[in-house]
Amino acid sequence: MADPAPFDPAWFNRRRLVIDSATESCSVALFEDDVLLAGECLMLGRGHAERLVPMIAALPDKGRAGTIWVDSGPGSFTGIRVGLAAARALALAWNAQVLGYQSLALVAAMAHAGQDSPTPVDVVMTGGHGEWFFRPFDAAGQPLAPLVSLPPQDVLARLAAPLVAGSQADACAAARPGVETRALWPDARSAGLLAPGLLSDGAAPAYGRAPDARLPAAAAALPA
Template identity: 35%
Template structure:
């Protein structure tokens, strides 16, 4: 199966073309943008396809990170995945950002449980634990940093993600939000399109709030 995987859930904006039967990345493109995902995403998709010597017509499935992460970025990625799926008549699947990070961490030390923590700002982290086989041990949560430290004190396994140092104080800070898009493609190829719908996974409300003082009353 040829999978097009796209990630816009954090500061990075990336696309990869992946052959699930060969377990190989055919082409990839992306950059750590910070902002401007909507303007650059299709450019990266085209570049990944060109690097793979494939066209959109060769794509059999689209996989996209659905969060948690940047509200704007998640909306951009999910909308693009849905639009491509509709245009191509192919299924689109959504994969949790936390699951993708866990998959990458498991590859570094096979056989160990994994705790993923993403810095959610406002003294909070998005967290989820996975067993050594990659199965989630609990639902993803947004927790206050102190609560997360208490909950996962003495965790026996790998801890990673941009918020790992907030949960485990002895870890060095690693603020990178970049996603292993090849891991996303691998998980997307294995996902069931009937249950893994590309829907945003928001664990809290948006930081931006409407300014009520500028609202126009309806007649």
């Protein structure tokens, strides 16, 4: 059996692993000097926990990198936790840095990538309990308002941009005749489109709405 290749800190520090499992899609990508080396994107719906680690292991050098970007949400509670757990575990093993980005910001960047002259974009993604996540972005991909989770009719009332992108974009078309729509889900292979200012250190989860579970009143009243 051949000896493993020696660890080279030069390529390790230049490489970036991207993990995205916050929504129905599950994707990974490995970049070096902003060049995509390899990546994969699957539309799973469920089963992210079983598929994510093998997808990372299939990347060159098993995805080992000095920096790990991870989608911190909003999206599926389970999918967000799966991605963050994988990123933190690998960062601990590799002594790597973890940075987070939000799913709607990546979708906005992906929507702008196909435009000759970028325009403002409203991003609308599937939320929980029948609600949709909504956030407007300017032509440079910067958010114009806080993220909200609202019933579909309330989101439809807020649409104002000439472009709507996201998993619920096509559902918005009837409410905005003539508006351009792009059905998109976050894809780790497109993470290089994100502006640096949209990254956060530490990758805290951004669930986008309050947890469904609640402590019983008696338990919630107990002192910490």
